[in-house]
Amino acid sequence: MNYFELFDIPVTLQVDKNILSKKYVELQKKFHPDFFTQATEQEQADALETSSQVNKALKVLRNEDATIKYVLQLKGLLEEEEKYQLPPDFLMEVMELNEELSDDSVQQVNELEQQIKAPVQAIIDNFTESGTSTADLLKVKEYYYKKKYLQRILDRMAG
Known part of the structure; x- marks a missing residue:
């Protein structure tokens, strides 16, 4: 699942910060590990993993440059350690x-x-x-x- 799917927003190069914040709060209410203290170990592990993904996604989608990089990677147009030739x-x-x-x-x-x-x-x-x-x-x-x-x-x- 990519970050846009996780936040249930369309793929974009400029994420609406208000929508992002609202979705982040919704996801944290749903997946924050504190809400899974009575759950099974597997459910706790899943919640922790999802919560971690939500935090990573927020960090990327909040930053325009990171979002551009992420979308280009999703499209297969940018590789992590690419040696790009500038003009x-x-x-x-x-x-x-x-x-x-x-x-x-x-x-x-x-x-x-x-x-x-x-x-x-x-x-x-x-x-x-x-x-x-x-x-x-x-x-x-x-x-x-x-x-x-x-x-x-x-x-x-x-x-």
Whole structure:
């Protein structure tokens, strides 16, 4: 059972946080291990496993980047340790930015992130499981890897 099925919500790249919270509370009321103290060992183990899955799912579905990664994995378009080749022009732009890290760099990275998101924003906003093409999802995949690359720069600057 995937995380969307677990929460009984449609597969999407942008999960409605209000619906997610409501479903999470419902699932915790149903499967939290504290409600199974009088149950059999197997029922307790099942409840613990389901509760753990609910918590993992919440963590993923609450975060847009993690949700994008998860959907791409569900669709078989992204592998865990994939060596994704980013376009050379993007790498050059980021390398220049990386060499000139300054106080303005955070703003520059954020502006670059907006530039790379703009072409895929409509795909993310309008994603449907059956209506979004593989070609469009591959554009989202490239955005995901570019954003991940930019995030590493921001993390390094903060650290």
